[in-house]
Amino acid sequence: MKNNVVQRLPLFLVIVLLLASCSQSSEKSEQEKERLRLAKINAEVALLIKERDFILEFENxxxxxxxxxxxxxxxxxxxxxxxxxEKKSSSSDFAAEIRLFENRNKDLKKRVEAFDNSRRSDWLKFKAEVNQDFEDxxxxxxDFIKTPENER
Structure with missing residues (x-):
C-alpha cells in the first residue's frame, strides 16, 4: 500500500498543480476582463471630454x-x-461701399450660425477662413475710414 501511495504521489501532485494553474488562469482571465472594461470606460470618457471641449470651443x-x-x-x-x-457729394459711392460692408458682415454672421458643428473634420478650416474673412x-x-474722400 505504501508503494501504491508513493507511485500515485506524482500523479496527485500533477493534478494539484493543474488545478492550481487553472484557478490562476481563471483569475488572470477575470483581471484581463476587468482591465479591458476599464480601458473601454476610459476611452468613452476621453471621447466625451473631447466632445465637450469641441462644443465649448465652438460656442466660444x-x-x-x-x-x-x-x-x-x-x-x-x-x-x-x-x-x-457731411452730406458728401459722392455719398452714393460712399453708401454703396457701406452696403457692401454691411452685406459682408451679415454673410459672415450667417456662415457662423449655419455651420453644422457635427462636421468636425471641417472645423479648423472653417474657423481659419471665417477669422481671415473677419480680419479682411x-x-x-x-482703410475706408482712414482714406480721404478725394482718394476714393
Missing amino acids: FKNETQLKVEKNNQFISELKSKIIE LGNAIS
Whole structure:
C-alpha cells in the first residue's frame, strides 16, 4: 500500500498543480476582463471630454464672432452717420461701399450660425477662413475710414 501511495504521489501532485494553474488562469482571465472594461470606460470618457471641449470651443468661437459682427456694425453705423453729417457729394459711392460692408458682415454672421458643428473634420478650416474673412473686412472698413474722400 505504501508503494501504491508513493507511485500515485506524482500523479496527485500533477493534478494539484493543474488545478492550481487553472484557478490562476481563471483569475488572470477575470483581471484581463476587468482591465479591458476599464480601458473601454476610459476611452468613452476621453471621447466625451473631447466632445465637450469641441462644443465649448465652438460656442466660444460663436461668441467671439458675434462681438466682431457688433464691432463691424458699430463702424458701419459711424460711416453712415458721417454721410449724413457731411452730406458728401459722392455719398452714393460712399453708401454703396457701406452696403457692401454691411452685406459682408451679415454673410459672415450667417456662415457662423449655419455651420453644422457635427462636421468636425471641417472645423479648423472653417474657423481659419471665417477669422481671415473677419480680419479682411475689419481692415477694409478701417482703410475706408482712414482714406480721404478725394482718394476714393
